[in-house]
Amino acid sequence: MVETVIVKKFPIKLTVAGEDINAVLSISFRFVEIRNSQDSSVTASQNHTMADSSTTEEYQIDSDDSVNFNSDESPKKETDPDQVKRGRFFSWKRRRLSFFMGRKKVKPSTAAVDVDVEPFSGGNNDGEWELKEFVSRDNKTILTSPVFLSSFDQCSEKAAGESACTALVTVISNWLHSHPKETPTKSQFDTLIIEGSSEWRKLCSREDLINQFPDKHFDMETVLGAGLRPVGVCREKSFVGFFGAEKFDCLKGFGMSFDDIWDKISENEESSIYIVSWNDHFFVLKVEKDVYYIIDTLGERLYEGCNQAFILRFDESSSVHRKVVKDDEDDEEDSTTDEDEDEEDSDDEEDERKEIVCRGGKESCKEFLKKFLAAIPLEELENEERKKAVPYLALHQRLQIEFDLTLPIIQS
Missing domain, CATH: 3.90.70 (Cathepsin B; Chain A)
Known part of the structure; x- marks a missing residue:
């Protein structure tokens, strides 16, 4: 027999004494595959204690469905205060996503010119x-x-x-x-x-x-x-x-x-x-x-x-600089005379294209x-x-x- 456990988690908001609290609703589904001597199989809900020789496979499914419950109406649920506090129930380390890191399929996080x-x-x-x-x-x-x-x-x-x-x-x-x-x-x-x-x-x-x-x-x-x-x-x-x-x-x-x-x-x-x-x-x-x-x-x-x-x-x-767009300098440009512009050299113009953010x-x-x-x-x-x-x-x-x-x- 092979038992499969599927865990589905929902982020929920509880209203307790007029205050909203973030929590997690965990729902577990258990299925068991039973094979007879002719290798036929039947899948059924598992509601009793499994034998010690059974094998368990567990899967976790994160859901994007958000659910709001009032404390007077909410069903029984399990909440983990540490998870709520740390926000780890949507941790990347626990998600199983199909991202291929090959050269052709990676969307680069940054583009740069050196x-x-x-x-x-x-x-x-x-x-x-x-x-x-x-x-x-x-x-x-x-x-x-x-x-x-x-x-x-x-x-x-x-x-x-x-x-x-x-x-x-x-x-x-x-x-x-x-x-x-x-x-x-x-x-x-x-x-x-x-x-x-x-x-x-x-x-x-x-x-x-x-x-x-x-x-x-x-x-x-x-x-x-x-x-x-x-x-x-x-x-x-x-x-x-x-x-x-x-x-x-x-x-x-x-x-x-x-x-x-x-x-x-x-x-x-x-x-x-x-x-x-x-x-x-x-x-x-x-x-x-x-x-x-x-x-x-x-x-x-x-x-x-x-x-x-x-x-x-x-x-x-x-150091980090921010590129300055011309629209950001409109007031300064209006006050600059033609004579002042003639006196500006290329180095000054280059400096005006960016401003320091931090060092x-x-x-x-x-x-x-x-x-x-x-x-x-x-x-x-x-x-x-x-x-x-x-x-x-x-x-x-x-x-x-x-x-x-x-x-x-x-x-x-």
Whole structure:
């Protein structure tokens, strides 16, 4: 006999004593397949205790249906206060979506143009940091920051790790914990990508995991549970929230805003290593007192057409500028005389095309995540919200971001 358990979860709002409370309604369906000697089968609801020899398969289905209940009318239900508080019942790590990370099917999170390349000393033995300029995909923001590139990324034939990002961030996090004062050299970075991709392919050979994840895009619980490396997650110091949470009524009180999360992360002066989940992809954020690193094994995340894994270093040399549109300067242009315009040289005109947003590691890294990753989906959803309320699931899929603090596991 094989028992199948299907769990369907609904976000609900309860009205208790006149106050609205966010909660989760969990409904479990159990089915059992019984085979006779002629291999015929009958599927029936399972309402009795199963024998010890039976096998159980569990599936979780997240629903985008929102349900409102009054406390006097609501049926019996189970609510988890910690889940409500943390908003993890729609966690990306628990969703089973069919996203293929291959080169042709990935919609890049950012597009960038790199100019003004110059060597930058960053301490890597077999490669150089370069101070480069990147333009956000919406063409409104410019990042200038040191970057370090691997020889290839996870989608290359050499790595063969198209959907290996969860295994890769686990392997990279373990290396960073083992080398607390270092960033990988180019050859080390290449090796980590190969190792992580190899670990992912081993997981792909397990029939139980492929039955659970047919797209081979494993969640973090599965990879950490597989014990690829001695790395764990500290839930008490991990965060889940949304870009632009304050802009949507249904997100207010339903999770932290990105800005609130960033304040929590940056107030800790100790070195910390986070696995970040956004848009069904995982990358690593290393936080130090004055320097922040983003380590990503998918080149397309840096700019369209990039096929090399990268490390972005945010430090005192980093800066973010906003492109200035001509309409923003109409008052100043009206007051400028022809004589003044003749005196302006090309350098002055170039400077007038952009204005500083921030400088330094912490703020530049924050603005990169907001303006390079989330700017386009946030603007699109804001436009939709003006026409009609955007469903929570759509906001969750496109705006939710998670920061899981990793810790080394001491092995006896």
